[in-house]
Structures are given as structure tokens and as C-alpha cells.
Amino acid sequence: MKRPSLFVFDLDGTLVDSRSDLANAANAALKGLGLPTLPNETIISYVGDGIDALIRRCLGPDHEAAFPEAKALFAEHYREHFLDNTTLLPGVLETLRALREVSQLAVLTNKSEPYAVKILEGLGVANLFSEIVGERDGQVPKPDPAVLKGIMERLNTSRNETLMIGDGKNDILVAKAVGCPSCLIADTVEKERALAPYGPDIIIHRMNELPNLFEEP
Structure with missing residues (x-):
């Protein structure tokens, strides 16, 4: 060829x-909202279509209304930790x-x-x-x-x-x-x-x- x-x-x-850092940021957002955290493997399976899609998949349809706050919490954590692991x-x-x-x-x-x-x-x-x-x-x-x-x-x-x-x-x-x-x-x-x-x-x-x-x- x-x-x-x-x-x-x-x-x-x-x-x-980048799996660990993405999963940690997603779980930080969920925790900040008082929602149950997810296994890293589940969050990693949501990666690939951008941050908005990742966050929405983590929230699920029952918590779609919390998306703006979740995105802000995700960004706050990821901004400080995106190269930790x-x-x-x-x-x-x-x-x-x-x-x-x-x-x-x-x-x-x-x-x-x-x-x-x-x-x-x-x-x-x-x-x-x-x-x-x-x-x-x-x-x-x-x-x-x-x-x-x-x-x-x-x-x-x-x-x-x-x-x-x-x-x-x-x-x-x-x-x-x-x-x-x-x-x-x-x-x-x-x-x-x-x-x-x-x-x-x-x-x-x-x-x-x-x-x-x-x-x-």
C-alpha cells in the first residue's frame, strides 16, 4: 500500500x-449533583461523541434537566485534573x-x-x-x-x-x-x-x- x-x-x-481522568470528572459531576456515581467501565463506554454526549449518557433521561449544572461541574473538575492519569x-x-x-x-x-x-x-x-x-x-x-x-x-x-x-x-x-x-x-x-x-x-x-x-x- x-x-x-x-x-x-x-x-x-x-x-x-484518558479513560481514568474522564471517568473521574464524570463521577465528580454526578457526586456534586447528589447522584450515584458510575463504574469507570460504564463511563468509558460512553466516550466518543463529545463531552455533551458523555455527560448526558451519565445522567440518563431521568436527570436530563441537570445537564447544564453537570457540564459545569465536569468542566470544573476536568480543568484541574485532565492530565493526572x-x-x-x-x-x-x-x-x-x-x-x-x-x-x-x-x-x-x-x-x-x-x-x-x-x-x-x-x-x-x-x-x-x-x-x-x-x-x-x-x-x-x-x-x-x-x-x-x-x-x-x-x-x-x-x-x-x-x-x-x-x-x-x-x-x-x-x-x-x-x-x-x-x-x-x-x-x-x-x-x-x-x-x-x-x-x-x-x-x-x-x-x-x-x-x-x-x-x-
Whole structure:
């Protein structure tokens, strides 16, 4: 396979393990509202569609009215603790450095953009990316194709020269929406079984497999 000119990465679960910090912030919000906290595994299963969706799923339909206060409590906690436990996933740093030698790199995430930038800066890899694009006011999140199209246009790459890499269905669907190939990172058999039906073009199990998939330029 020819090496893409542009690699676009999801963030949470693809480049970084932020599960503990997200779960702690969500439970801090629930506790602040006097609601029962949730197991970390439950909260983590709600990640992928942005903070608003995460908070609403944690609240459930019976407590939807508490969403504004819950979001404020979540933000208050996360602002102070978003890098307490968040780390780069294994193989990410080496892979990014290898790919960056010959291709452009970008991040497209449904996480709030300021947090995405701060996390990557805090972990020392923000300078490896030509663009870091996250959730913004008025912007439709993945899998809507508009933001990915914008990244490709600004970095002067076509859909055939772009690869979208992620660990969720939205990463596969946004790639299909713009007509570029996608790579699913499935670190468990269960994840591969659940997401393979969405039709990723490539499936890998560890990030460090990625550079070896392509012909030398």
C-alpha cells in the first residue's frame, strides 16, 4: 500500500489513554449533583461523541434537566485534573515520529479542542501535528465529514492520499463520508468484532504496526 501523505488520528483511545481522568470528572459531576456515581467501565463506554454526549449518557433521561449544572461541574473538575492519569498509549510516540518524517499528521477528535491541544502539549507531542482539530461551538462532530474535508483542504491532500486512524465507529464513518480509507485500531477481539461490520479498510491491533503497512516513498 502506498504511504499516505496525510495521517489523521483520533485522540482518546487512539493516541492517549484518558479513560481514568474522564471517568473521574464524570463521577465528580454526578457526586456534586447528589447522584450515584458510575463504574469507570460504564463511563468509558460512553466516550466518543463529545463531552455533551458523555455527560448526558451519565445522567440518563431521568436527570436530563441537570445537564447544564453537570457540564459545569465536569468542566470544573476536568480543568484541574485532565492530565493526572492521561498518558500516550504504547507505541504512539515512536509511530508518530516515524510517520512524521515523510507525511503530515493531524488530529481530529470530538473532544473539546482546547483540551485536545493542552493534552498533546502536556504529553510533548503537539509539535508533531500540522493540525489539531476538536469540538468547537457550532461545529458538527464526527462522523459529519465537513471538518475532515477542511483538514484535507488546508493541508492540500486528496482523499486518496489521506488515512483516518481511530478506535471507534465514528472514525470509520467519517472516512467513508469523505471517501478516504480508514484504519481501525482494535486492541481487543471484542472491539474488532463490534466494529469490523462498519467496514474499516485496515485493522491493526497495536499502533506500532502502522508504519510497516506502507511502501517506502
